[in-house]
Amino acid sequence: MPMPAPVIVPRDKSLDQVLATDQVHMIIIGSSQRATELAELAGEVSDRDEFGGAVPRCAVQVTDDDAVTPALRQEVGETPDPTIITLKRDGTVVRAVLDDGEIDRIDLEDMFLEAGV
Amino acid sequence: MKLRLIAAALLLATSALAQSPLNDVQFKWGNGQQNGFQRKTTPEIDRYDSLAINVDKQKFLTDAGAQLGNGTQTPSDLETELSILGSFLKQVGAYHAALLNTVASVAKQNAANPGAQLSMVDAMSSDPQLAQARAGFRSGLADLKKLKTIDPQTYAAVEQSFGSSSAYVSAANAIENRLNQLSATLQQNAAATGALGLTATIVPPDAAARPLHLPNYDQVAVSSTIAVPNYIPVVDARTQREITAAEDFRDVAKSLTQVSAQFQASMKELQTSLDTLRTSLKTQVLEVQLNSLIQQVRSSARTDLGPVLTDATAARDLVQQLNSTNLTIDGTTDAQRLLNVANSMNTTAQALLDASKGIPDDLNKLADDTETAVRNTADATLSQSEAMVRQAASDFLAKQTFFITLANNLMSLGQLLAADSRLALSADRLAAAARNLDANTDYSTTLDLRTIPGDVHVRDNIVVQAALYRRDANGQLTQVSTDSQAFVVQRYNIFPDSVRGGLIFAEPRSKIDRDISYQPVPALGYYWRTGFRGHPAWNAMSPSFGITMALLDFSDANTMELGFAGGISIFRDLAWVGYGRNLQAKANYFYVGTNPLLLVKLFQNGGLR
Numbered sequence: 001m002p003m004p005a006p007v008i009v010p011r012d013k014s015l016d017q018v019l020a021t022d023q024v025h026m027i028i029i030g031s032s033q034r035a036t037e038l039a040e041l042a043g044e045v046s047d048r049d050e051f052g053g054a055v056p057r058c059a060v061q062v063t064d065d066d067a068v069t070p071a072l073r074q075e076v077g078e079t080p081d082p083t084i085i086t087l088k089r090d091g092t093v094v095r096a097v098l099d100d101g102e103i104d105r106i107d108l109e110d111m112f113l114e115a116g117v
Numbered sequence: 118m119k120l121r122l123i124a125a126a127l128l129l130a131t132s133a134l135a136q137s138p139l140n141d142v143q144f145k146w147g148n149g150q151q152n153g154f155q156r157k158t159t160p161e162i163d164r165y166d167s168l169a170i171n172v173d174k175q176k177f178l179t180d181a182g183a184q185l186g187n188g189t190q191t192p193s194d195l196e197t198e199l200s201i202l203g204s205f206l207k208q209v210g211a212y213h214a215a216l217l218n219t220v221a222s223v224a225k226q227n228a229a230n231p232g233a234q235l236s237m238v239d240a241m242s243s244d245p246q247l248a249q250a251r252a253g254f255r256s257g258l259a260d261l262k263k264l265k266t267i268d269p270q271t272y273a274a275v276e277q278s279f280g281s282s283s284a285y286v287s288a289a290n291a292i293e294n295r296l297n298q299l300s301a302t303l304q305q306n307a308a309a310t311g312a313l314g315l316t317a318t319i320v321p322p323d324a325a326a327r328p329l330h331l332p333n334y335d336q337v338a339v340s341s342t343i344a345v346p347n348y349i350p351v352v353d354a355r356t357q358r359e360i361t362a363a364e365d366f367r368d369v370a371k372s373l374t375q376v377s378a379q380f381q382a383s384m385k386e387l388q389t390s391l392d393t394l395r396t397s398l399k400t401q402v403l404e405v406q407l408n409s410l411i412q413q414v415r416s417s418a419r420t421d422l423g424p425v426l427t428d429a430t431a432a433r434d435l436v437q438q439l440n441s442t443n444l445t446i447d448g449t450t451d452a453q454r455l456l457n458v459a460n461s462m463n464t465t466a467q468a469l470l471d472a473s474k475g476i477p478d479d480l481n482k483l484a485d486d487t488e489t490a491v492r493n494t495a496d497a498t499l500s501q502s503e504a505m506v507r508q509a510a511s512d513f514l515a516k517q518t519f520f521i522t523l524a525n526n527l528m529s530l531g532q533l534l535a536a537d538s539r540l541a542l543s544a545d546r547l548a549a550a551a552r553n554l555d556a557n558t559d560y561s562t563t564l565d566l567r568t569i570p571g572d573v574h575v576r577d578n579i580v581v582q583a584a585l586y587r588r589d590a591n592g593q594l595t596q597v598s599t600d601s602q603a604f605v606v607q608r609y610n611i612f613p614d615s616v617r618g619g620l621i622f623a624e625p626r627s628k629i630d631r632d633i634s635y636q637p638v639p640a641l642g643y644y645w646r647t648g649f650r651g652h653p654a655w656n657a658m659s660p661s662f663g664i665t666m667a668l669l670d671f672s673d674a675n676t677m678e679l680g681f682a683g684g685i686s687i688f689r690d691l692a693w694v695g696y697g698r699n700l701q702a703k704a705n706y707f708y709v710g711t712n713p714l715l716l717v718k719l720f721q722n723g724g725l726r
Contacts, residue, residue: 022238045279055241089242105279110258116241117248 004047006039006059010067015060018037022059022089024115026108027072030081031063034099038082038108045108055089084108086115089093138180139583141598145169148650152582154600159606161653162579165346165567166368168604170315170331170581172560175304181311181554182303184597185587194267195306199268199299201260202292208250208257209285211273215250216241262639271295287723307554312586312594314551317564320578320603322689323715324355329579331562339568350613350643350663353572359618362714363639400436407433435479444674547584550595566606574615575646576659576689581605607656609648614661617642617690621667621710623680626696629704640667640680640710644690650702661686665695665710671702678702691715 006028009015026046028039039061046057053102063088068079076085076096078100084103086094094115140153147166148286151158162168186196223240227233241247264272271291278287317329330337407429516699552560564581566573584599619642622635648656662685669678684695693710 045284055238084205089238105276106258106261109279112254113251113255113258117243117251 002088003041004045004059006046006061008039009060010064015062015067015069018058018060019087019091020067021055021058022088023114024111025058025060025087026115027060027062027079027085027087029062029065029068029079029083029085032081035061035063035082038084038099038103042104044110045105045112057112057116060114084111086111088115088117135445136180138177138184138585139598140175141173141180142583142602143169143171143173144581144602145171156601156603159578159603159605161650162566162604163657164573164575164608165344165604167566168317168564168581170564174556174560175300175559177313178304178311178554178556179300181297181313181585182305182307183587185307185311195299195302197305198264198267198271199296201263202271202296202299205257205261206289206292208253209289210451211630212247212250212254213285215244215247219244219247232643248590254634268295271511291651308556310588311554312588313554313558313560314547314549314584314586315562316547316550316582318580318582319569319573320580321355321572322576322578323573323712324358324572326580327571328395328546329564330549333560333562334552337508338570339565340570343567344569344573345567346608346612348613349612350616350645353615355572355574356616356618356641359712359714360639360641361618363618363620363712368511404433404436404440407436419550424486424489425483428479432479432483438471520594525707544584544596544599545583547599548586548596551584551586552596553588565685572615573606575606575608575612575648576657577606579606582648589635605657607648608646609650611645613645614644614690617644617686618714619665619690619693619710619712619713621665621693623667623669623671623706623708625671625699625704625706627704627706629702630673631671633671635709636670637667638667638680638707640665640693642684642686642693642710644686644688658687659689661690665697665708667701667708669699669706671699671704671706675701680706683704683710684708689715 007013007018009018015027026042028035028042039059042059046059065079072093073079074083074092076083079085079096080098082099084095084097084099088094095111097111138155142153144151146160146162146168148163149160151160183196183199220237221238222244223235223237226235261272261275264275274291274295275288278284278291315331318326319329319333320326328335328337330339396605411426411429411433414422414429469690477526479548539626552558554560564579566579580601580603582599583603585597586594587597588594617638620637622638623633624635625633642663644661646659646661663683665680665682665684667680667682669680671678678699678701680697680699682695682697684693684697686693691712693712694708696705698705
């Protein structure tokens with residue numbers, strides 16, 4: 001079974017369209033190699049249909065800063081490349097994290113769990 | 118189905134988690150078994166049973182390895198890793214259980230009310246118990262990050278598993294593999310640096326504790342004959358002790374406000390011996406002279422007398438201790454007086470032993486230092502002091518044999534009264550029984566109650582002690598953990614106790630010549646008891662029935678009056694009551710009684726066990 005890929009904004013959909021779905025979202029903002037790498041990891045970690053995965057998860061990579069919705073921008077401010085933002089199902093921002101190069105699948109799993117409440 | 122598979126994987130991995138190594142010791146006896154040491158329970162064990170003490174070797178070595186660590190106060194990486202993996206698995210397990218509960222609860226509600234159809238996703242987002250378990254799981258994940266530096270390989274394996282479709286099962290499998298590897302390492306560590314000690318001790322409520330034999334751990338002798346159940350009361354060493362105590366206490370009972378005349382006489386003799394010793398050694402004079410010397414040295418302008426002052430003070434303190442030592446019989450009750458006498462004897466004996474060891478050395482050193490001071494600067498007072506202390510040291514050496522003999526006699530007298538369980542239950546005995554750990558030896562052992570030498574009575578305690586030691590390069594042992602488990606010896610159905618010695622107070626119930634009320638007399642009790650499996654409270658109360666026999670004195674006309682009575686007793690024959698007949702005086706009597714030796718020992722041991 002192929003690993004799930006993250007949704008790429010604005011290539012695949014607009015961010016508004018993505019956020020309209022009833023899911024926990026992890027948005028990786030940036031187009032750098034590291035941002036792409038993190039988005040792929042987030043995609044892998046989001047592919048869960050058991051043990052906590054009942055709350056659906058979605059990994060999103062926003063490759064263009066302009067694609068960030070004004071509401072989200074107002075809430076999180078500047079987003080250096082790469083920045084990871086988690087949102088609850090209702091769209092509430094849980095965390096915005098700047099990558100220090102040490103973030104791995106375990107951290108992403110933790111962030112998804114945190115947003116799943 | 119998937120949730121069940123996850124549960125199985127987690128269970129498998131969690132089973133490899135570490136616990137206290139002494140919990141890997143299992144006790145197994147005829148009527149039960151118990152894992153680990155549980156201080157709160159005292160199981161009964163049949164008098165003719167065997168107690169198997171099984172040690173799960175692999176698990177023990179793993180857990181011992183974890184506890185022994187690297188021999189420092191700082192936890193080793195191995196310990197930290199084990200702790201992280203263990204904590205993570207527990208948190209995953211708790212999260213999994215909470216999820217199951219939430220799913221089951223929603224499914225049940227939906228089945229009961231198909232119209233409502235609660236959202237599983239909403240429930241999982243909002244269930245407070247699940248949220249709590251999720252928080253715990255997240256803290257487990259945070260701990261897991263510490264592995265990144267300690268064990269990058271395991272961390273990578275676990276981290277990778279979070280990218281798979283069955284992340285937690287894969288993570289649990291990776292952790293299980295690592296725990297198995299850790300177990301092997303821990304077992305090697307334990308074998309290299311650990312030792313296990315096991316001892317068994319019989320602790321009767323009314324006598325001193327005695328060490329028991331555990332094969333492969335000690336050389337304590339066992340009885341050459343195997344005990345078999347008997348149904349006739351026998352006279353044994355305890356009976357003799359009890360009847361002797363009852364006779365001694367008869368006088369006490371006659372005059373409850375003072376210690377018996379015989380006892381006082383013995384005490385007086387001992388005190389006289391002490392006084393004689395002091396006189397012959399002139400210790401009172403010596404103390405005065407040493408005090409005078411100390412004053413002279415202090416007031417002297419000389420600066421080289423520091424060692425003389427130190428030696429003289431040390432010698433004076435020891436002599437002062439000897440002079441102030443006295444046997445005391447204070448106390449508001451007889452039991453207290455007896456205990457005080459016992460303690461006083463021990464203290465006095467110890468003071469004498471200290472003095473016999475210390476005083477000659479102290480005095481000789483004082484004389485040497487004084488001689489040096491005299492040699493440096495001629496001083497008449499110091500010369501006189503030197504001669505005096507040399508003479509005193511010589512006197513001590515000449516009298517030392519008598520001195521030590523007297524001390525030892527006092528010590529044994531004191532111990533006779535205050536026999537306790539310190540030696541048999543000591544940490545030293547446990548350490549002496551310790552065996553070095555290795556991967557090939559079986560550490561299990563057995564206590565066969567049938568081969569215990571000497572008296573074994575129902576309601577005696579058997580205490581099994583265990584300790585794990587860290588062994589350094591020189592073979593020195595340091596205790597890392599210790600625990601103990603008590604069992605109580607029991608028989609079942611109807612069985613006899615050994616013949617008991619007691620002090621009864623006989624109240625005539627027929628017309629007799631003399632005016633007697635509750636006459637105290639030593640008595641022998643032939644008692645049978647009943648014991649029931651599964652009724653520990655009844656068995657602890659030990660209700661017994663039987664006959665008592667006493668030499669009474671109701672009449673001036675008879676030189677010998679034998680009384681026979683039927684009676685009952687409770688609390689291991691501590692309290693007696695019954696009714697009988699004085700055969701010669703032809704008079705009936707009622708009696709109440711007690712077992713004085715048991716009574717006093719109960720004071721010492723802190724109550725009924």
